Every structure is written in C-alpha cells, then in structure tokens.
Amino acid sequence: MQLAEHFHASQPTIYDVLKRARLQEFTPHDSSNQRFKVLQRGLKPLAKVEQTIQERLKREAKHYKKS
Known part of the structure; x- marks a missing residue:
C-alpha cells in the first residue's frame, strides 16, 4: 500500500x-508500543545485573606486570 x-x-x-x-x-x-514497554522493563534490571557482574570481575581480575 x-x-x-x-x-x-x-x-x-x-x-x-x-x-x-x-x-x-x-x-x-496513544501510539505507544506495549511490547516495547514490556521489553524495556525487562532489559533495565538485566543491565543492572550485567553492570554488577562486570564490576565484580574487574575487582577480581589479577594484573600481572612484566618485569
């Protein structure tokens, strides 16, 4: 069309x-997409979890210095 x-x-x-x-x-x-809203609500907590995991991995990472 x-x-x-x-x-x-x-x-x-x-x-x-x-x-x-x-x-x-x-x-x-209202032209809002309900599926997008649900997806967005689901992704925000996942982003927070991913950020905390990345921060923990950075703290636990061992740095080696070449002498």
Whole structure:
C-alpha cells in the first residue's frame, strides 16, 4: 500500500487511521508500543545485573606486570 510506504507505517496502522477518519474521530491516540514497554522493563534490571557482574570481575581480575 502506497500510504504505508510513504508514512513508514504498517498497513494495519493505516487501516486503523482510515477507519477512525471515516467515523470522524479526530482525537489524539496513544501510539505507544506495549511490547516495547514490556521489553524495556525487562532489559533495565538485566543491565543492572550485567553492570554488577562486570564490576565484580574487574575487582577480581589479577594484573600481572612484566618485569
């Protein structure tokens, strides 16, 4: 569909917008992606865990000096 390509949106999104336009419903809608929100909530704790692991590995690392 040409509209989807032009606006870089998926076809279901274009169909939803056209449907609301036919119903003359021109109010703002939340366009947040729920899957992304769930993924983001899951990745934040993982990033913290990874950071603590990296810090612990740095503390435990042995540095050898060549004499």
